[in-house]
Amino acid sequence: MKDIAQLVGEHPFFQGLDPSFCQLVCGCARNVRFEPGEYLFHEGGDADQLYLIRHGRVALEIAVPGKWSLSFQTLQDGDLVGVSWAVPPYHWAYDARAIELTRAIAVDARCLRQKCDADPALGYEVLQRLLPILISRLQATRLQILDVYGDRDQ
Amino acid sequence: MPPPDFMMPMPVKVMQRRQELATTWTLDVETGPDELAAFTPGQFNMLYVFGVGEIPVSFSGDPAGRDRHCFTVRAVGPVSRALTELPIAASLGKRGPYGTGWPLAAAEGADLALIAGGLGLAPLRPVLYHVLRYRQRYGRITLLYGTRSPSDILFRDELDGWRRRQDLEVRVTVDHAGSEWPGQVGVVPALVPTLGFDASNTVAFLCGPEVMMRLTASALLDAGLAPAGIYLSMERNMKCALGHCGHCQFGGVFVCKDGPVLPYPRLRGLLSLQEL
Ligand SMILES: Cc1cc2nc3c(=O)[nH]c(=O)nc-3n(C[C@H](O)[C@H](O)[C@H](O)COP(=O)(O)OP(=O)(O)OC[C@H]3O[C@@H](n4cnc5c(N)ncnc54)[C@H](O)[C@@H]3O)c2cc1C
Ligand code: FES
Numbered sequence: 001m002k003d004i005a006q007l008v009g010e011h012p013f014f015q016g017l018d019p020s021f022c023q024l025v026c027g028c029a030r031n032v033r034f035e036p037g038e039y040l041f042h043e044g045g046d047a048d049q050l051y052l053i054r055h056g057r058v059a060l061e062i063a064v065p066g067k068w069s070l071s072f073q074t075l076q077d078g079d080l081v082g083v084s085w086a087v088p089p090y091h092w093a094y095d096a097r098a099i100e101l102t103r104a105i106a107v108d109a110r111c112l113r114q115k116c117d118a119d120p121a122l123g124y125e126v127l128q129r130l131l132p133i134l135i136s137r138l139q140a141t142r143l144q145i146l147d148v149y150g151d152r153d154q
Numbered sequence: 155m156p157p158p159d160f161m162m163p164m165p166v167k168v169m170q171r172r173q174e175l176a177t178t179w180t181l182d183v184e185t186g187p188d189e190l191a192a193f194t195p196g197q198f199n200m201l202y203v204f205g206v207g208e209i210p211v212s213f214s215g216d217p218a219g220r221d222r223h224c225f226t227v228r229a230v231g232p233v234s235r236a237l238t239e240l241p242i243a244a245s246l247g248k249r250g251p252y253g254t255g256w257p258l259a260a261a262e263g264a265d266l267a268l269i270a271g272g273l274g275l276a277p278l279r280p281v282l283y284h285v286l287r288y289r290q291r292y293g294r295i296t297l298l299y300g301t302r303s304p305s306d307i308l309f310r311d312e313l314d315g316w317r318r319r320q321d322l323e324v325r326v327t328v329d330h331a332g333s334e335w336p337g338q339v340g341v342v343p344a345l346v347p348t349l350g351f352d353a354s355n356t357v358a359f360l361c362g363p364e365v366m367m368r369l370t371a372s373a374l375l376d377a378g379l380a381p382a383g384i385y386l387s388m389e390r391n392m393k394c395a396l397g398h399c400g401h402c403q404f405g406g407v408f409v410c411k412d413g414p415v416l417p418y419p420r421l422r423g424l425l426s427l428q429e430l
Contacts, residue, residue, distance in 0.1 A: 068237060069333040070345075070381050076205040101335055136344055143341040144329050149272035149302040 004029050007105055011052045012078040013129055020091045030112035034058075034098035040081060047084035049106045053077055056102025061095045061127065064146050069095065073137070080133055084127075086111035161396070163202040163247025164190065168240050169222055174266035174308055174322025176226045178273065179238040180214065182367055186248060186257035191220050194255030196278030196387060196398065196415040201394050202247030203236040210392045212239070212277035214250070217284055223248075226430060251294070252395045254415045256281050261357040264383075265293035267349060269370055271300050271342055275308045277363050277414075288372070290323055292324075296323045296349055300342035300366070303328050304335045325349075344365055346373035353378030361387040368425045371418055391426065 003025045008014050014025060027057070032051070034040060040051055051058075052129060055078045061069040072094075075081055079105070084092050116123030170182040175205075193213050202208040214225025240246060241375035258281065259276035259356040266285060267425050270278045278297075285292050297316065302309055307326065317324040327338040327345055338345070342367070358374050360367045374384055389404040390409040405424045407413060 046325070059339065071331045071333060071335060072329075074338050076338075097333070116429075137237045140341045140344045143343070143369065145363070146327070146365060147302070148307065148366045149300075149329070 004031065004105070007031070007054065008052075009135075011054065012107060013052050013080050017089065017125060021119075021125055022145055024115045024119070024122060025107065026047045028108040028112050028115065030108075032104050032106040034102045034104070036098055038098050040096040040098065041094050041102075045091055045092045047082060047090040047092050048109050049082070050085045050109055050112070051065065051081040051096075052105040052107065053079050053081060056098060056104070058102055059097050059099050061097060063095060069097075073140070074099070083130065083134060083137075085113075086130055126127045161249070163208070163249045163364055165201070165245050166248050168242050168244050168246065170255055171242060173241070174226060175228075175306060176231075177238070178226060180224055180226045180310065181237065181240065182215070182222045182224055183246065183248065185220065185223050189221075190221075193217055193223070193251040193280075195258065195284055195335055195372075196255035196277060197248035197251040197253050198277075198395075199223065199225070199248050200252065200392070200416065201233075201237060202249075203229075203240070204245065204247065206236040207233040208247070209233045209237075210389075210395060210414075212387075212414075214276035214279050215283075217280045218287060226279075227271065228273050250395065252410055256415050257389075258358070261290045263293065265356040266295045267356055268295070268297045268353055268361045269342060269346075269358060269362075270297070271366040271370075272302065272306070273297055273308065274360075274362030274366075274387070275301075277308065279312075279357060282361060286316075286319075286322065294323070294351070294356065295321070296351065298325045298326070298327070298342060298345060299350065300327045300329070300345075300362070304331050304337070305391075311377075313416070318358075321399070329339040341369075343369040343373040346370060346377055349377075350376075353380075356383060358384045360384065364389070365427065372424075381418045381422065382425050385415050386418060386421060387414045388416055388421070389414065395421070402417055 008026050009022050058081050058121045059071040060073045061071045080095050164186040166184040172180045198210045198212045200208050201211045211225045214226040227234050227237045228237045243278050268278050316322050327340050331339050371384050388409050391398045392410050393401040395410040398407045402409040
């Protein structure tokens with residue numbers, strides 16, 4: 001069985017990370033699994049973990065009280081779930097629900113933030129990996145707002 | 155002068171009609187004379203609803219079928235609505251086939267990435283029929299189909315059948331979904347990097363809303379595809395469909411005659427212009 005250092009090092013989010021940094025990250029990481037239907041987190045909750053999916057699928061959803069949940073993105077193998085852990089006030093902005101059996105690496109966000117504060121080079125590495133994800137999600141959101149498959153006049 | 159057949163709408167009858175989605179119907183229509191029955195995937199006909207008007211509509215059926223033509227039409231305005239309301243045995247006018255098709259012969263030996271958005275799956279469906287019939291002529295084939303929501307998925311049963319095949323990789327994604335949807339949610343361009351194709355040997359066919367095609371083409375280029383390996387099916391309002399009236403002009407391109415299927419290098423620079 002692979003140990004946590006191997007799993008963290010192999011995950012696309014941390015792939016190629018300097019071994020000393022990897023060791024720091026591993027000190028905050030553990031293996032987790034979610035059954036289909038189980039929530040990773042809920043909107044408004046403390047963003048005190050980040051999840052790196054190894055296998056499975058997670059839906060990001062906005063709940064409309066008393067009606068339904070709208071899924072606006074699904075994430076799968078190799079993806080990072082959640083970005084609110086990186087910016088104050090560290091609260092989740094949506095729900096995340098496993099829609100298949102999902103195995104992930106959970107990283108304690110407080111622990112990681114402390115290590116990033118203590119070692120800005122690690123902080124810069126983490127931000128460099130986070131920024132492209134944020135930008136691609138922003139671009140995807142832009143396309144969703146355009147509702148390109150709707151009527152041209154809408 | 156082109157032969158008169160190409161100018162004159164040929165009266166044909168609706169043989170069958172099927173509702174695909176809330177406002178989208180597929181009409182099976184008589185082909186008309188034998189010499190007008192054959193078409194290349196990607197080509198279109200001008201369909202004329204008597205007393206209402208005429209619009210371009212792509213072939214959406216099997217190019218090997220000779221007894222009928224299929225057209226999948228979404229009601230967005232007067233002519234398309236009238237088409238979707240035509241009952242079985244009603245007459246309509248039909249002329250064509252017109253335009254360029256997808257470069258299926260040139261793509262033989264290569265891997266294919268077929269990328270459709272919304273109703274754009276209809277003009278690509280004849281490609282799927284063709285490449286699955288001549289499966290050994292192509293490498294890996296991937297179909298990436300994106301649409302608005304699960305209730306907007308076109309040709310759902312056929313997609314399920316294709317998904318079960320071992321020799322075709324089918325990915326369906328929607329822009330948003332309710333919690334009962336077990337599949338993928340996300341926009342098409344964002345999924346391009348996850349397709350894992352061999353950029354040096356892949357030809358991509360794109361059909362869908364122009365913004366979606368533009369951003370998908372960018373994502374394909376970022377993934378290493380050569381511009382000349384990317385083909386887009388363009389839409390512009392048309393009148394003559396013969397390259398005479400200039401109605402469909404897009405920069406130096408006449409979409410009816412030079413297109414609708416065009417290689418990316420011919421469109422580069424035009425796609426992001428606001429109005430032409
Ligand atoms: C080569 C080619 C192939 C085509 N193939 C198909 C096809 O297979 N099936 C099909 O349904 N249509 C197809 N179209 C599009 C169709 O020809 C147009 O939608 C046509 O303008 C509809 O005419 P109308 O009189 O019904 O509506 P119009 O009066 O032309 O338009 C009504 C309103 O709908 C909007 N609109 C027009 N076209 C679209 C569109 N495609 N998507 C969203 N909103 C639109 C317009 O902005 C307008 O406000 C094709 C177009 C081309 C150029
Ligand atoms: S429609 Fe007349 S030139 Fe293209």
